[in-house]
Amino acid sequence: MQQWADLDMFFCHFSQVFNRYVEVGRVVLVTYGPDAGKLAVVVDIVDHSRVLVDGPTTGVKRQSISFKRATLTDLKVAIPRTIGTPALKAAIEKQELVARWNKTAWAQKIARRTARAELSDLDRFKLMLARKTRRTTVGKAAAKLRKAAAK
Template sequence: MPFTRFVEIGRVAMVSYGPEHGKLVVISDVVDQNRAVIDRPDEIRRVMPFKRLILTDFKCEMTRLAKKKELSAALEESGAFEKFAKSAWGQKLAKRKAKANLSDFERYQAMKKKQTRSKEISKVAESMQ
């Protein structure tokens, strides 16, 4: 299986470190072999090293250093952020975030639900033997 996640203009990437950790951004331009200009419709364009970016499978068709309006239109047309949210990776991150935001009582309810499910699975497994 060949490598498909290349650094290119319009490639959607996720920030893996820093205050923007977990946010999706779009590569607008490549500065050199270590850095890229990243952009997002609601944020300021800036330079970020590749070490802090995780490339995704999604890409939007846009020109180099596109204006915010063009970037928004390209993202809307490709639906890259929505596709990422529907992917297994995006769903896993959403579940992780939801679990981190649970209250004490919700964690207790989840624990009890898990215990009940485990007991039922044990009963079925014992009856099969």
């Protein structure tokens, strides 16, 4: 009987429910096409594979988009169905959507990737020198600690 209690304790930590549902107000990241990498908000659901999105603050025009070209995020904006673009823009700015997105690990990862991709040859060289300097400094400090511990 103890083994069942252990299993219950094990599985109670994994009871998180799926929470990225397709719903009006859900924020999506466009992954393909001319708007790739931009955020948009689901304004209406067309059918089981398409949604109507709009991104007035990010430059995404109102359009029907397939789920194959967008990824759902954890963010949501409280809006009614088929809201107009000016009202959506006001709701996005009021709820600080871009600031909330920039705080997520996902957005920070994308920013790091693009910053690294935009490095010039000289910038990559400077980065290599900085990493070498850091490596030698850490190595010297570790050697000093090892030497002190050996005494």
